[in-house]
Amino acid sequence: QQKEEPEILYGTTGGIVEEVQRKTIFDPFTAATGIKVVSVPYPKLAKVEAMVSTDTVDLDFWEIGATDIGILGRRNLLEPIDYSALRSGLKDDLITNGALQYGVGTIVWGAGIVYSATEFKEGSHPRSWADVWDVSKFPGPRALPDPSYYVGPIEAALVADGVPVDKLYPLDVDRAFASLDKIKPHVAKFWSTSPEGLNLMTSGNAVVGMNTLGRIIVMKQQGQDPGINIEFNQAMAKISYWGMPKKAPHPKNFHRLLDYYLEPKNHAAFLNAYPAYGLTVKSAQQYMDPKTAASRINSPEHLASLIMINDDWWMEQDSSGRSNFEKVNERWASWVSQ
Amino acid sequence: MPKLRGPDTVNRAAVMLLTGPLLFLLCFFYVPLIQTLWMSFWIDGVFTFSNYERALSSALYLNAFVWTFELALFTTILSLVVGYPVAYVMATGGSRLRLFILICIIMPFWTSALVRTFAWVAILGREGIVNSSLMYLSIVSRPMSLVFNRIGVFIGTVHVMLPYMVLCLYSSMHGIDRSLVRAAETLGAGRMRSFFLIYVPQTAPGIISGSLLVFIVSLGFFVTPAVLGGNQSPSVVVLVERHMGVMLNWPMAATLSSLLLAATLLLFAVFNRYVRAGHAAPEGQGGEAIRLYTLIAKLDQGWRPVRALWRRFSPNPLRRRRRSARSQPRLATLMAALIATITAFPILLIVLMAFFPSPSSAIRLGNFSLRWFALYFTRDEWISSTLTSFQVALVTAALASTIALVTALGLRRLPPAVRTTLVSINLTPMIVPAVAYGVSAYFLFAQIGLIGTRISLVLGHTILAIPPTVLVMVAAVQSIDNRLEDAAASLGASPWRRLRHIILPLLAPMTAASALIAFLTSFDDLAIALFLTSSKAKTLPKQLYDSMLNDSDPRVFAASAVLVGLTIAALVIMHLLRSRSMSERG
Amino acid sequence: MKSAVPARQAGSLELRSLRKSYGGVVAVDDVSLSVRAGEFLTLLGPSGSGKSTTLMMIAGFVQPEAGSILLDNTDLVGIPTHKRSIGVVFQNYALFPHMSVAQNIGFPLRMRDMEEADTRDHIARATALVRLHGLEERYARQLSGGQQQRVALARALVFQPPLLLLDEPLGALDRMLREQMKHELRRVHQELGTTLIYVTHDQDEALVLSDRIAIMKNGRVEQIAPPREIYERPVNQFVAGFMGESNFLGGRVVGEHGGTATVKIGELLLQGVPSSGIRADQDVEVFIRPEKIVFTAPGDEKGWAGTVKDLIYSGDSIRYVISLGSAQVIVKQTVRQGVYLPARGDAVSLSWDPLDIILFPS
Amino acid sequence: MKSAVPARQAGSLELRSLRKSYGGVVAVDDVSLSVRAGEFLTLLGPSGSGKSTTLMMIAGFVQPEAGSILLDNTDLVGIPTHKRSIGVVFQNYALFPHMSVAQNIGFPLRMRDMEEADTRDHIARATALVRLHGLEERYARQLSGGQQQRVALARALVFQPPLLLLDEPLGALDRMLREQMKHELRRVHQELGTTLIYVTHDQDEALVLSDRIAIMKNGRVEQIAPPREIYERPVNQFVAGFMGESNFLGGRVVGEHGGTATVKIGELLLQGVPSSGIRADQDVEVFIRPEKIVFTAPGDEKGWAGTVKDLIYSGDSIRYVISLGSAQVIVKQTVRQGVYLPARGDAVSLSWDPLDIILFPS
């Protein structure tokens, strides 16, 4: 195989995460290897397929979820990760579901209960999904996600209805909708993007609900006051992966970067600088800054009540080829507009 | 004097003019699109209609179609009602007022759709400025529901559709002979009646093209109804986007796109039939005006009893309370200024937030800071995406307005039936969900090696901008007095020189308007940018979208503020230059 | 024709020191005149003298800069056009392009909510009046120029306003139709007592129709008087020259006595001319109209000898260009069997009555 | 004025069986006429008779349904307007709203790529010709009606086309200006040998300017002849009535001999009337023009007795409406010192020369 140019194309949405990544991972990596990490626009799935099928792949890796990996992998649009090119023992050092055929878990992120800091005093705030569902104890409009979002209301509805956290899957969809029936009149809006949900809270249109936690944590860490507090109890966690499309131009470089980043020290360096995410490399725990433990989704103190989203269930297909994700969304569409 | 040129000359000129634009559409739109839509008949390599069966039998999809058309229809009606006084004042008021309105109504385009809708949520919400003011003034005791329902949706959609509607209406208004309204007044028509019976019918071409345009653009609403609406079924484009972007189910996405296209074209056909049928206008010219007049006249007739009562109890006309003869136009001016201000308000709020960085929507004076501007100006990706967007939008504006001009000129003297068909062909790019076109375009540009270039963005955006610009130009071209061209011909001007010296100068204001529309269409596009941007060519909307969606990056506000500032500056400078050159000419 | 609306106004009009300028150009400059209810007043004047502007101010389209307009002693300033009840026929017709002929004509009736049947009736009568039967369903651009003008006329007449402003309403009509329309206007004027203010370039029309004529120049009224007075006793050289045809001969008053002057024109001497206040030793313009001069038998002693330079045939008459030494006059001669009609180059002898002469100071 | 372009054409024009209809309406119906190079032809006819449509076909704006148009023996059908080099003045001016007066006038020169300096020169001369100095920088909407018309005229004259079509080019001008413009047209016509086709409603204009006049009616040409012939020997009653003023009296030929007829009108008997092919015992219309009738001394034996019913003053003359028993005639009398001018109600005696009478079959 011919030699690759010394660069890697990273599909990124830019912003603070990338800035931290550059400082803590990419820049040192480039210094060490001479390989530059070039930003390219974050691609839609359809664009990935278009690139691969026309042999115009302008991307080496990007951050994706397990469902996307499932969809793309099944269509043979992703290059399998060559674990042999990575440090030995890595597979075992990664958390459960951290080492997929087509992706390596690089962070854990979470969504949980968020509430208005002005409406509820810390201490007398909603602490569980049951509390979120309890409108007499915690009055005020709710902001919950639409199930087409990465982390949906289905799991929350079941937990609120009393399903134990470790018995969630396979999800009882009927029961989830019955539980949602109860909260629906109090939901200001089922949002479909996380900033939309945040905006509902900051604009005073909702006082409690679910949202991703990272952004709020980072804001607070930077000394800004979003006026929103978070509750880690019964938070939902999801792994994000780095994946590589078929026909990516720099597979070797990508594996070198992966290897570099998954080095426990380097992994911890990034996470310490961005405390909203959790680790995927177990052995990195020793390097983690203890001060950030409280805000980290999967730090040992939060692990007990954490709900790990099971993407496999969501991707499960029935005989007609339709996934649970598809079916729940379809049912949702008619349920929500009634 | 109507004319019947030799059929050969007409056709030859039309063919010459229309060939280029139609080839452009064919190569860069129809061929790739049909490739994509063709996928709707295939599942795993088997030819089938089952996608259509599924789409047409599922309540989810049918509801989506109903909601999509309902949304487009009501947005169109509301935009017309809100946009008419605005366009009227632009056409009849002073040039400074026109500038003010123009700046206000194009403001929504200078920010991300997401940010813009968030601003509305903040303004219209439970604790928003509207509700708090109303409650402060004790007009209401509980907050009104102004958002997360249809009210919110329509406020948000009309907000962005306004410039499309206004510019179309304006194009049909600026050539209207004001002496006709005066004539009506001497014949006893009050201001209202002369406005509705004389002025409005003559703007029928603008009303139709504006409504068509807003309607088709509205079919593609994506973010706005989702964020501002309540819990309702998704629209067709949202489903297409979901099938394509989330589930990678191309056949279903193609099926829904084809159905949307077919349904819309069918609707046009029915509409056209209705508008053109049943009037005695010669050679189809002015038929719309006659049709609209007939309609308004019927309504006017219905008001007779009311007027009879009014007459009975109103005192002698000459002894009535004196009103300054100019008081009435001021009402329209007031309305237009109010609408324009409301349009600008959310954007101004966003601009303000850029100066007062605070994550909550509260603005505290102590917070004043230029930090986010500093962040914006020091980041390459922001500056370069802004520049790319400007470059692409400018070239698109030039290309699309040229194509539209040539198309409109080519359509000018064709029989109405042919003209309508050709106009429909030019409208399709906006009816097809932009994501469907975006992906089709990707395949095309990949094949011809343009992927990742700015040229591909320009070509894609030009396709998107053709429908609105063609509509504006067709209306504008129709308002030109044919006799002027005859006169020029008799004075020795060849067709080319007639075009250059008579037609083009007369069309200049509307060509500028159509270029502006093309610019905005390009500058605002996200759907195509999602596919065609690359590391070398990333547009601002894509940048805004990415950072907003993933980071709530405050630079979004700073970028909007910079753009608003630039636009105002550019327009004001243009205005000053023009009025200077006018005064120099005497 | 029954009145469409009870005319609550009589239609007397008074303009007081009206003024309007466009940028630097003064279009109407201190115009004052009063028009009796039921009067027929014609505005006559060169192109650009402010006639249309004056009408536009009365109708309320153009705001006067100064001055006031009183209709039946009520100041119109500030009253919107549609309440003024003033009918207007525009110089450029201003037909509604989206309405048929019948709809155009019916428009003012519709504005008054006249009954359906009455409306049809009125439209039919007005259409007949302007001879447009059969064209009721046509649109403006399907009509010839004259047909358009007649629609405009019918539309202004049909609602019988107390005051009618007409800006060259017959300009595009042929002579016969024009005669008929003149007749109709006169009838409307007389039967309904409508006050008419009329702008025309056709002097014959002005002389035949008007109660009074106002001659305008550069935005000012030069003379306002009944037709006969304007034609026969013009107050100045401009009016004399503007109204009707004229010969002006430069001369000098050599003697004046008891209202009668002796004037010398080149070699020629004229006696017994009314001096109208002009004194001896003044340079004058001797004004005489072409139709006042006759040919006497050639070689006539009392006549003035001249030569035919040119002749212009115009049907009922021939205009002769006659050179009288250094001067030149036009003579208008009716064509009739037995009348002496000299040919080009003929020597002729002219004569006129000194009473037909007017002197203007040079 | 130097010619802007070398006139490649002489300007002779022939129309052969031209036809044009709009929907059901035949606007021009089988019109054939030929115009010599350098001729001045006037189209005259009632409103809607097809004059403008004929011009539009010659100019190439309207496609004839049938027939051909030959300019200097070249068929124009299929030749685009701008290659025809035909100047047109439109009935409604058609000024370019985005150009100043000077730019409008300069437009045809610009189209011919004339030198900058020459262009300025020509514009200046044309502007002077139509008396519009000082208005060069104005735009059409800032001009009065007559000023607009003059711009249209100047614009068509400035490039000196071999053939000029004018559709009521002087309609909006006052008499004095009209005289001057007529004079200019005539000069252009004579000096440059331009062929002119002229539509007007002003008969005086037609008679004075034209080499020949074509009288149109319902899209057809009724008579085409020199002015004098049209006025004095109209071929039918329509032409007689249309051109100039006329009296028609119903009568009967009671005797005819050697081209001379005796006609009975009511009680009255006329002798020595040219019979122009009319035989005895035929009902006729007796045609005589008002200016051919004179008052004889009241009580004159040979005169016809009548009574003055009405009189219409028009400056140079007065028209008397005289009742002659059951019949009624108009008499036109020049106003001049010493001429007998009866008053309303006066008994008068009329006389005329039988040679001034024309008989038309009823």
Ligand SMILES: Nc1ncnc2c1ncn2[C@@H]1O[C@H](COP(=O)(O)OP(=O)(O)OP(=O)(O)O)[C@@H](O)[C@H]1O
């Ligand atoms: N576009 C049209 N559609 C239908 N009829 C038309 C159209 N244009 C003209 N006509 C009719 O054709 C006839 C001839 O019209 P044209 O304009 O030639 O008359 P004209 O002799 O110029 O009359 P005027 O002296 O009133 O200008 C008229 O009866 C007119 O109504």
Ligand SMILES: Nc1ncnc2c1ncn2[C@@H]1O[C@H](COP(=O)(O)OP(=O)(O)OP(=O)(O)O)[C@@H](O)[C@H]1O
């Ligand atoms: N909008 C305008 N701007 C500038 N000047 C104007 C405007 N309207 C009229 N004028 C000028 O005002 C003067 C009077 O115009 P007006 O139309 O009253 O003349 P008019 O007597 O009706 O002439 P015509 O007989 O030619 O119609 C003219 O010199 C004209 O050029």
Ligand SMILES: NCCCCNCCCN
């Ligand atoms: N760009 C892919 C989206 C993955 C979701 N990320 C959520 C991060 C929350 N801070």
Ligand SMILES: [Mg+2]
């Ligand atoms: Mg005028």
Ligand SMILES: [Mg+2]
């Ligand atoms: Mg005509």
